[in-house]
Amino acid sequence: MTYELHYWPMIPGRGEFVRLALEQAGADYIDVARRPEAQGGGIAAMMERLEDEPVRPPFAPPFLKDGDRVIGQTAAILLYLGPRLGLVGEDEADRVWTHQIQLTIADMVAEAHDTHHPVGVGLYYEDQKPEARRRAEDFCENRIPKFLGWFERVLAGNPAGPAHLVGGAVSYADTSLFQLVEGLRYAFPRAASRALAQAPHVAAHAERIGQLPRIAAYRASERCLPFNEQGIFRHYPELDFG
Amino acid sequence: MTYELHYWPMIPGRGEFVRLALEQAGADYIDVARRPEAQGGGIAAMMERLEDEPVRPPFAPPFLKDGDRVIGQTAAILLYLGPRLGLVGEDEADRVWTHQIQLTIADMVAEAHDTHHPVGVGLYYEDQKPEARRRAEDFCENRIPKFLGWFERVLAGNPAGPAHLVGGAVSYADTSLFQLVEGLRYAFPRAASRALAQAPHVAAHAERIGQLPRIAAYRASERCLPFNEQGIFRHYPELDFG
Missing domain, CATH: 3.40.30.10 (Glutaredoxin)
Structure with missing residues (x-):
């Protein structure tokens, strides 16, 4: 199907x-x-x-x-x-934990979006720039380190090793964390770089997931759309508090 | 246990x-x-x-x-x-659908929170009042009707009838929608009242869930904490755009 x-x-x-x-x-x-x-x-x-x-x-x-x-x-x-x-473990505990990580990724994605739309999704970024700067400063200085610190802790605490978030195989949480890190790097290159320096497992994880043969082939294909300033992760240099 | x-x-x-x-x-x-x-x-x-x-x-x-x-x-x-x-159906389709509704409720809860904290969770409301007014206006005028309209459509479209969100029995999505409506009524009495007038199934659903014997007994007990201005749903009259 x-x-x-x-x-x-x-x-x-x-x-x-x-x-x-x-x-x-x-x-x-x-x-x-x-x-x-x-x-x-x-x-x-x-x-x-x-x-x-x-x-x-x-x-x-x-x-x-x-x-x-x-x-x-x-x-x-x-x-x-x-x-x-085949992107989640067989047992219920692994499935709920994988989902819990995904939901935490989703929370951070929503916060990343709100840096350029703190006032309302129906308005343009241009109509909420001062508010966006305040929100983005808090996001870069407090939220990025807090979230990446949690992912770091999860990778470091994985009994199967820091190559994956859950157990010893790729789950959808791994591909999602990869995308989150890529998005942060695109939108907030200075803030992301500073935070990733404190989260070496997260940085290495993103590197490794990006090199999986199917992910690498997809990202080099036309099926993969590049980040841009209509999306969730937008690169506005004035919002990158590095 | x-x-x-x-x-x-x-x-x-x-x-x-x-x-x-x-x-x-x-x-x-x-x-x-x-x-x-x-x-x-x-x-x-x-x-x-x-x-x-x-x-x-x-x-x-x-x-x-x-x-x-x-x-x-x-x-x-x-x-x-x-x-x-026993608060979700047996089959996988019902479970995923119940969860999908819960995630949409969670999205609205996050947006309700952000009306008083549009700039940052680490700051006080008092430090972001002008931004909060802009965000709350958009929330009251656009987001509340849009979300409640979707819940209305879900209830109206339930083949088992509009008494429940999924099938013919109480699920955790029902108790969650009840709490969401109660929160909106507390925080935004005028905006919620206006939107609920356009969403009669949602209003009747909240009424019914609130009268379930265990829910009613809980809400009358000391175990249930009242809404207040430290929580997600805060009643600031200046943010209620009715």
Whole structure:
């Protein structure tokens, strides 16, 4: 069965956490909204699908279709895909822990987004620049070190070693942490570099995940969208408090 | 086995979503940080437990201890407790959908929190009042109607009827939506009242969940902490754009 991923076609955004899991597993999937409109692609068709779903509608993109199943919320999509893609352990304790890490990554992603949109998602960045500077300063000086410090502690405490977040194999939490670190490096190069110097396991982990053959091949392909200033991780030098 | 809930002892906060599930199930639990210090209660002891957890540490309260298991992240705690407390359906589709709703509730909770802390969690509300007014205006005028509209659609679309979010029985998503609506009513009485008038199923749902015998008894007890201005849902009249 081919998975259908539905997400904004111009940004990596939250969809990228799903894409990386699908890619690492070598899964068969279509990135629907990026197809030509004649093939059901484009934003209008995606939004129509959101509106038309009568039962169990997703709140927002990304959402995944697997046959008749429609699943929204990035972390819920990964909860669903994890066992199917072999990207989570077999036992319940490992599954809940992997999910707990994913939710903490999601919290940090939301905070990274809010650095450029502290006042409201409906407004432009240009309309909230002073507020953004205050929020970004707090994010760079307090939140990045706090979150990366926690990931460092998780890697250091893994009884199977710091190569993975959970046990001795790649899980969706690993590909997600990789994407988070990449995003921080893009958006806040100075603040991220300073914080990563204090989190050597996290830095080495991102390096290693980026070199996994399927991840590296994906990132070199046209399937992978670059970071840009429409996405979650935006590089505005005035918000990088290094 | 008695569950141990660890959370800030002075606010309902995110811990309340876990408390309501435990209470609705009639589960045996201890609200550890609210006990006297001599019995391991208090904030200092809770933070020490967070710091001392060598493997699989939670990022922040709330966290749950179930024997040797320690689980953080509100939604992950509910994912773990749901089947144990009988507060989620048997089949995987229902479980993922219930979790998807919980994650959407969590998103709205985070946005409600950020109305009074748009710039940074480390600062006081008093130090970010102008930013808070801008964020709260967007929240009241756009986000509350959008989220409540989605919950309305979910209830209206439930094939088993609008009494529950998933199927025909109470799930942890129901107790969580109840708490969300109560919080909005406390913090933004005018904006919530206006939005609930457009979401009759949501209003009726909250009414019904609040009247469940165990929920009603809990809410009348001293175990239930009232909303206040240290929590997530704070009533600042200047932020209620009705």
